[in-house]
Amino acid sequence: MPSYSNYVFKRFQVLLGLAALAVAMQRPAKAEPKNDGDAELQKESMRLMRRSYGDKLPDIPVVDQHGNHIRLFSDLIKDKAVILSFFYTDCKDACPLTNSKLTQMRKELKNSFGRSIQILSISVDADSDTPEKVARYARMQAIESSDPDMPEWKFLTGNAAEILKVRETIGLVSNDVTRSTDIKPSTHGNVLVVGNQATGRWTLLSAIGPMEQNMERIKRIAGWTQEVRYEDHRKSVMDARVASSGAATLQAPASVVAPSLKSEIPVLGKISGDLQGSERLGRGVLLSEVKSKVTVLSHLYTVCPHGSKAVIEAMRSLNDEFGTHPDFHQVSMSASTERDTPEYFRTYAEVIGVGAKAPWWFMTVERAKLNVFTTQQLGLKPSLLIPEEERLNVFDLYENDLRLVLLDRQGQVRGRYQVFHPDSEVGASAAEALRRDVRQLLKESEVATQNTLKTASIRP
Numbered sequence: 001m002p003s004y005s006n007y008v009f010k011r012f013q014v015l016l017g018l019a020a021l022a023v024a025m026q027r028p029a030k031a032e033p034k035n036d037g038d039a040e041l042q043k044e045s046m047r048l049m050r051r052s053y054g055d056k057l058p059d060i061p062v063v064d065q066h067g068n069h070i071r072l073f074s075d076l077i078k079d080k081a082v083i084l085s086f087f088y089t090d091c092k093d094a095c096p097l098t099n100s101k102l103t104q105m106r107k108e109l110k111n112s113f114g115r116s117i118q119i120l121s122i123s124v125d126a127d128s129d130t131p132e133k134v135a136r137y138a139r140m141q142a143i144e145s146s147d148p149d150m151p152e153w154k155f156l157t158g159n160a161a162e163i164l165k166v167r168e169t170i171g172l173v174s175n176d177v178t179r180s181t182d183i184k185p186s187t188h189g190n191v192l193v194v195g196n197q198a199t200g201r202w203t204l205l206s207a208i209g210p211m212e213q214n215m216e217r218i219k220r221i222a223g224w225t226q227e228v229r230y231e232d233h234r235k236s237v238m239d240a241r242v243a244s245s246g247a248a249t250l251q252a253p254a255s256v257v258a259p260s261l262k263s264e265i266p267v268l269g270k271i272s273g274d275l276q277g278s279e280r281l282g283r284g285v286l287l288s289e290v291k292s293k294v295t296v297l298s299h300l301y302t303v304c305p306h307g308s309k310a311v312i313e314a315m316r317s318l319n320d321e322f323g324t325h326p327d328f329h330q331v332s333m334s335a336s337t338e339r340d341t342p343e344y345f346r347t348y349a350e351v352i353g354v355g356a357k358a359p360w361w362f363m364t365v366e367r368a369k370l371n372v373f374t375t376q377q378l379g380l381k382p383s384l385l386i387p388e389e390e391r392l393n394v395f396d397l398y399e400n401d402l403r404l405v406l407l408d409r410q411g412q413v414r415g416r417y418q419v420f421h422p423d424s425e426v427g428a429s430a431a432e433a434l435r436r437d438v439r440q441l442l443k444e445s446e447v448a449t450q451n452t453l454k455t456a457s458i459r460p
Contacts, residue, residue, distance in 0.1 A: 054197040056169050060162040062122070065135035065155045072120075072166065076154070077197055081117040081222040084193035085207065086167070087155075088125035088185040089137040098190050098207040099141055101214075102153075108215055110150055112228050118151035124167065125185040126160040170204075196222040201390065220390065225307070225420065226399045230384055265437050268379060271411040275373045277333070277365035280345040285361060290329040293359075294441045295407040296434070297378065299400040300332035300362065302340065302348060307402040310420035312352060314404060314431045315360070322438060323358055327409065327445045330360040333374070335367035335383075339395055378405045379413060404434060408441050 059073035070076060085102060087095040102119055109117055123129040129137075134155045146152050157163075164183060167173045170193055173183055194217070195202035201221045205214050223229035275287040296318060301308045315330055322328040334340045345362035354360055365373075374380045380401040391397065406415040417434040421427035 053202045054195055054200075058162065058165050058169060060158060060166065062156040062158040062163075063131045065131055065138055067131045072122075072156070076118070076120055077195075079198045081113065081196040081198070081224065082194075083117065083119045083218070083222075084170075084195075085119070085121045086124050086172075086188045086191070087121050087137075088123055088188070089129050089133050090125070091185070094188070094190055096141060098192075099143060101207045101211070102192075103143060104211065105215065105218070106147075106150065106153065109218065110147070112219055112223070114149060115151055116224060117222055119153045121153070121155045122163060122166065123155070123157040124163065124188045126157045126163050129157045131157060194218050194221050196224065199224065225418075226381065226384065226401060229399065265408075265414045265440060267412050267414060268416070269377075269413040271377050271407065271413070273373065273377055275333075275363075275365060275369065275377075277363040277370075278336075278342045280342050280349055280362040281356065282342045285363065287331065290331075291411050292409050293327050293329040294409060294438060294445060295329045295331060296438065297331045297333060297405045297407065299374065299380075299383075299402055300334040301398075301400055301402075302334070302344075307400075307420040310427060311402050311404065314417075314419040314434065316352065316354070317431070318435065318438060319354065319358055319360055321435065322442065323360075325442055327442055328359055328438070332360070332362050333370055334362070334364050335370050335398075336364040337395070340364055374401070379416060380405065406434060406437055406441070409445055414441065 054073075054077060057073050057077060059071050061069060062072050062076075063069055076082065083102070083105070085098055087098065099121075102121075106119060123134060134157050138155050143153065164173060167188075170191075172188065172191060173179060190207040192205045192207050192214075193202070194205055203217070203221050205217060207214075220229050271287075271291075277285060279285045296315060298311050298315065299308075300311070312332075315332065318328075319330065334345070342362075342364060345364065349356075349358075349360075349362055354362075371383060375382050380403060383398040383400050386397060386399055402420050403416040403418050405413060406417070408414050415434065415437055417430040419427050419431045419434065421430065
């Protein structure tokens with residue numbers, strides 16, 4: 001458990017223990033919501049825990065409500081976004097309240113996450129809670145665990161001692177004087193563990209905290225893309241702009257331009273300015289040098305643990321297919337920093353297998369100029385400064401729009417492709433659409449070149 005959260009957990013555990021002792025003297029079968037402890041937890045909930053937190057979760061065998069035997073970490077948590085909760089079937093108060101809140105969250109998360117986030121409820125009384133009893137419990141509370149548009153809400157049980165180790169790792173069971181109280185099922189409280197192991201962000205929330213606040217924090221912590229992580233922030237900004245302008249409606253730009261299935265590729269804009277920077281070999285370059293080529297451009301964020309990897313994979317695939325074509329070029333753009341220098345990108349390109357002669361620039365640009373170019377010329381969303389408590393490392397400062405932009409030989413924007421998407425099928429579809437459109441533009445380029453040669457050959 002990260003050291004900075006020990007104080008929060010200790011205080012939370014003591015509050016839980018005192019409340020549980022009072023409850024146990026009167027109604028031992030009920031688990032009460034712990035308002036004071038949850039309020040304390042809620043205040044600290046945006047303290048970010050890193051990927052190492054998720055790495056420490058034991059990969060214990062568990063059984064779901066259908067009797068399926070699976071592993072907790074490797075099957076359900078690794079590379080996924082999850083919400084973990086704890087329950088036991090004889091719980092009469094805290095668990096039904098938590099489940100009610102999760103049901104409400106699940107309906108709202110469907111719009112933002114779709115199939116990219118899953119709820120896992122783990123029994124803290126595994127000796128009593130068999131898979132059959134857990135399944136009956138879910139049905140009795142009218143919990144619809146299956147939804148074709150979301151991963152199944154899983155209710156899990158298993159070995160009681162191993163599940164206790166999970167709770168210990170999370171920090172809900174201490175090794176001090178409160179331990180004898182912490183391990184009782186009735187003191188598990190309303191804690192939600194929210195995380196995305198692929199991006200490395202984890203935190204704790206109180207299920208009975210303000211719903212609007214919880215939803216925003218779940219998106220900020222577990223969200224895969226800028227669109228999801230800053231969805232509520234964007235809405236509040238747009239609402240403020242509407243209020244200040246007096247306009248009836250003001251729509252935010254669409255997050256994804258759906259790839260066209262038509263043979264005609266739309267024109268979305270035209271480049272009217274230039275961009276200057278340094279290439280990985282140390283040479284100063286201008287984007288206008290490749291203006292007569294079919295060009296794919298993207299942000300490059302080398303410390304990004306998820307999105308930039310998908311972007312680089314898509315561009316490497318394009319380089320493999322079109323890298324020998326004389327009219328094809330790619331540009332990965334990064335804001336100049338002490339880390340992101342031409343020398344650094346020379347090594348980076350070698351590591352990912354991009355040779356020095358490949359038609360692919362790794363271009364460092366002054367941040368202010370890069371922001372103006374990508375927003376005003378390419379039509380991408382502005383980079384957003386990540387709050388300090390949510391940064392994964394000292395270089396993790398900005399959240400960038402990771403869509404790939406396709407330019408034709410006339411400098412016209414012909415598409416923006418979200419190859420990184422929480423739904424892998426959507427990302428794969430965007431990557432395929434980009435390859436198809438590049439192929440078509442290059443074919444048009446070849447036809448245009450042939451026509452030019454024919455015209456020149458018939459001149460007297």
